[in-house]
Amino acid sequence: MSKSISIVIPTYNERENIADLAERIHHALSPRDYEVVFVDDNSKDGTAELINDLAARYPLRVIVRKEERGLATAVIHGIEHSDGETVVVMDADLQHPPEVITDLLGAIEKGADIVIASRYVKGGGMKEWGLIRKIISKGAIVLAHLLLPATRSVKDPMSGFFAFKRQALGKARLSPRGYKILLEIMIEGKFKNTAEVPFIFESRRGGESKLNAKQQVEYLKHLFSLMRRTGELWRFIKFCLVGASGVGVNIGIFALLTRLGGIGEKDFLALAIAIEASIITNFILNEFFTFRDRRAPGASFLLRLLKFNVICAAGAAIQAGIYGGLYHGLGLYDLVSDFIGIIIATLWNYVLNQWLTWK
Numbered sequence: 001m002s003k004s005i006s007i008v009i010p011t012y013n014e015r016e017n018i019a020d021l022a023e024r025i026h027h028a029l030s031p032r033d034y035e036v037v038f039v040d041d042n043s044k045d046g047t048a049e050l051i052n053d054l055a056a057r058y059p060l061r062v063i064v065r066k067e068e069r070g071l072a073t074a075v076i077h078g079i080e081h082s083d084g085e086t087v088v089v090m091d092a093d094l095q096h097p098p099e100v101i102t103d104l105l106g107a108i109e110k111g112a113d114i115v116i117a118s119r120y121v122k123g124g125g126m127k128e129w130g131l132i133r134k135i136i137s138k139g140a141i142v143l144a145h146l147l148l149p150a151t152r153s154v155k156d157p158m159s160g161f162f163a164f165k166r167q168a169l170g171k172a173r174l175s176p177r178g179y180k181i182l183l184e185i186m187i188e189g190k191f192k193n194t195a196e197v198p199f200i201f202e203s204r205r206g207g208e209s210k211l212n213a214k215q216q217v218e219y220l221k222h223l224f225s226l227m228r229r230t231g232e233l234w235r236f237i238k239f240c241l242v243g244a245s246g247v248g249v250n251i252g253i254f255a256l257l258t259r260l261g262g263i264g265e266k267d268f269l270a271l272a273i274a275i276e277a278s279i280i281t282n283f284i285l286n287e288f289f290t291f292r293d294r295r296a297p298g299a300s301f302l303l304r305l306l307k308f309n310v311i312c313a314a315g316a317a318i319q320a321g322i323y324g325g326l327y328h329g330l331g332l333y334d335l336v337s338d339f340i341g342i343i344i345a346t347l348w349n350y351v352l353n354q355w356l357t358w359k
C-alpha cells in the first residue's frame with residue numbers, strides 16, 4: 001500500500017548508525033504515514049541484517065544491490081522503488097539530523113515542489129569542517145551557479161538532504177554520477193517552487209566516510225554532462241565562435257585603418273579603434289545569438305553594452321598581463337604565452353559576462 005512519505009537513505013557500512021537513525025526518524029515523524037527505504041550496496045558490516053531486525057519495530061525496508069555501487073545511483077534506485085507522494089533523501093550517518101525532516105515537510109505543505117536542507121542559509125552551517133573542505137564545498141557551489149543557471153535559485157545545490165513532490169519530478173530521465181544527486185534532480189526535474197530550510201551538518205557519528213578525491217573529479221564530469229544536457233556547453237561554444245569572429249573584425253579594421261585610413265603612423269590609435277569595433281560586434285552577436293534567451297528588453301541594452309565593454313577591456317588587460325608574465329618573465333615561447341593568455345581571458349570574459357551582463 002502506498003505511503004505518503006518515502007525516506008530514501010543510501011547506506012554503505014553504516015551499521016553503527018542505523019538504530020539511532022531509525023529511532024530518531026520515528027520520534028520525529030510518528031504518527032505520520034511514512035516508510036524508510038534503505039538502499040544498501042551489499043555492506044560487509046551487517047547493515048542490511050540490522051535494518052531487517054529493526055523492521056519489526058519501525059516502518060523500514062532495505063533493498064540490497066549486489067551488482068552496483070555508488071551513492072547517486074543508490075538514491076535513484078530508492079526513489080524508483082518507493083511510492084510515497086513526498087520523497088525525502090538523506091544520509092545514514094546522522095550528519096543530517098532527522099528532526100529537520102519535519103521542517104522539510106512543512107515547506108512542502110506550504111507549496112514548495114522541492115525543499116533543500118541548506119548549510120548556506122541563515123541558521124545553517126557545518127560542525128567541525130576544516131578550511132580546505134569548506135573552500136572545496138563553496139567552490140563547487142560557485143562553479144555550479146556559474147555554469148548551470150538553473151541552480152542559482154538555491155544557495156546549497158550540493159546538499160544531500162532534501163525533499164520533493166514525486167509528481168513534480170514527472171518522467172525526468174535521471175543519469176546520476178558521483179555524489180551530487182540533488183543537482184541532477186533539480187535540473188532534470190525542472191521544479192517551479194524551490195525552498196530552503198537551514199540545518200547544521202553534524203559530525204559523522206560512527207563508521208567511516210566514503211568521500212574521496214575521486215568524487216571531486218566525478219563532480220566535474222557530472223557538471224560537464226549537465227552543461228551538455230542543458231545547452232550551457234553549446235552556449236559556451238557559441239561564445240568562443242563569436243570571440244573568433246571578433247579577431248577577424250579586429251584584424252580587418254586594423255588593416256583598413258593603417259593601409260587605407262591614412263593613420264599609418266598612428267598604429268596605436270588604429271589598434272584601439274579596431275579593438276573597440278570588435279568588442280561592439282562581439283556584443284551584438286552575443287546579444288542576439290549566444291544569450292538570446294537571457295536578454296532583458298529596453299534600456300538595459302546600453303547597460304549591457306557598457307558592462308560587456310568593461311569586462312572585455314579587463315579581459316584584454318589580463319591577456320596582456322599573462323603574455324608579459326609568461327614571455328618576458330618566464331621566457332616561455334611567445335605564441336604559447338599568447339595562447340594561454342587568450343584561453344584565460346576567454347574564460348574570464350565568459351564567466352563574468354554570463355554572471356553580470358546576461359544574468
Ligand SMILES: Nc1nc2c(ncn2[C@@H]2O[C@H](COP(=O)(O)OP(=O)(O)OP(=O)(O)O)[C@@H](O)[C@H]2O)c(=O)[nH]1
Nearest residue numbers: 010011012039041069070071074091092209210211
Ligand atoms: N548505497 C550506497 N551508499 C553510499 C555509497 N557511498 C556512500 N554512501 C552513503 O551515502 C551517505 C553519504 O556518504 P558519506 O561517506 O557520509 O559522505 P559525506 O557525508 O559527504 O562525507 P563525511 O562528512 O565524511 O561523512 C552515507 O549514508 C553513506 O553510507 C555507495 O557507494 N552506495
Ligand SMILES: [Mg+2]
Nearest residue numbers: 091093095204
Ligand atoms: Mg557523511
